[in-house]
Amino acid sequence: MAVESENVEQLREWLAQGGPVRSACTAADVLADKLAVVVFESDAQWPERADQVDDYRDRLRDRFADDTTRAYHFVELTAPGADPDVFVDWFLRVVTEWEQTAPDGAGLGLPNPHTDGTPGTEYYRLDPVTQEYLYAPTADSHDWATYDRRRYAEPxxxxxxxxxxxxxxxxxxxxxxxxTTATWQDQAWADEHAAREDAGPVPRWDHDWQMFHRVGRDGTHEFADAVTPGDRFSGCGDTWLTHAEVLERDAPEKPAAPAAETAAPSGEDSVRATVASVLRENRDLREGLTPEEVDAVIADLIRTTSSN
Known part of the structure; x- marks a missing residue:
């Protein structure tokens, strides 16, 4: 099943700048840009060119020449009544694969329609392994690098x-x-930082301790955890500890001392407890004895117990 002009017309309608599909779907915007670079000779205005429909049809046929299954899906998903979101989701994956290899299979880079002027980002390609976009000054360059490497020199x-x-x-x-904030700052900030450093201690990351470290004017070494402990890029925490306090805080907890054994009650205490229990349970006996008589009974019992 071959791609027809009607399918391309539907494609143009969905990806037209300012149209309802492209306006509501970020992926549609990305797809339009990728098609401009990969298929339509870097013409960002291709969806607006109704007079080029037959040319676009032929270009897409060439792309699908060795892939009849995808050609069938393209025709099916751009038929009247088809869902544009389903089509965009599918075709974006296809075009992203096309990005990785030039039509002749040479693996050349493609013109970068979004270059911001950073030297060495005039062409781009998608790394098939990392799925990162890489950039170079020419399409056939042997030196491809990420955007950050192109823009920034090594720190x-x-x-x-x-x-x-x-x-x-x-x-x-x-x-x-x-x-302290894990961010890159401008020259004015650096100048202020240098002035503050002259005025007082500035924290630095200590890889061994996995904490921020500073030396006070009195020579005291102080340490602070990162906001997320161990992660320098989360920034410096607010609580500063001395070296000794860090060691004390991080020392393993000592096991709790065993509870002291309860001393066994003495013989006299045991007798008194027994008598008290008997008196509590026998009201008549309790009311018939005076305190002196109770003490006498206890004394007799103690003597008897001791003699045994």
């Missing part, structure tokens, strides 16, 4: 500022790394 340490910094090739400025 290095600036000893005077006491900070890591990198060069932004797009904006032609230096950026400075703030360990």
């Amino acid at each position: 290095t340490h600036h000893h005077a500022y006491g900070l890591d910094y990198r060069y932004d090739r797009l904006d032609s400025v230096h950026q400075w790394y703030d360990e």
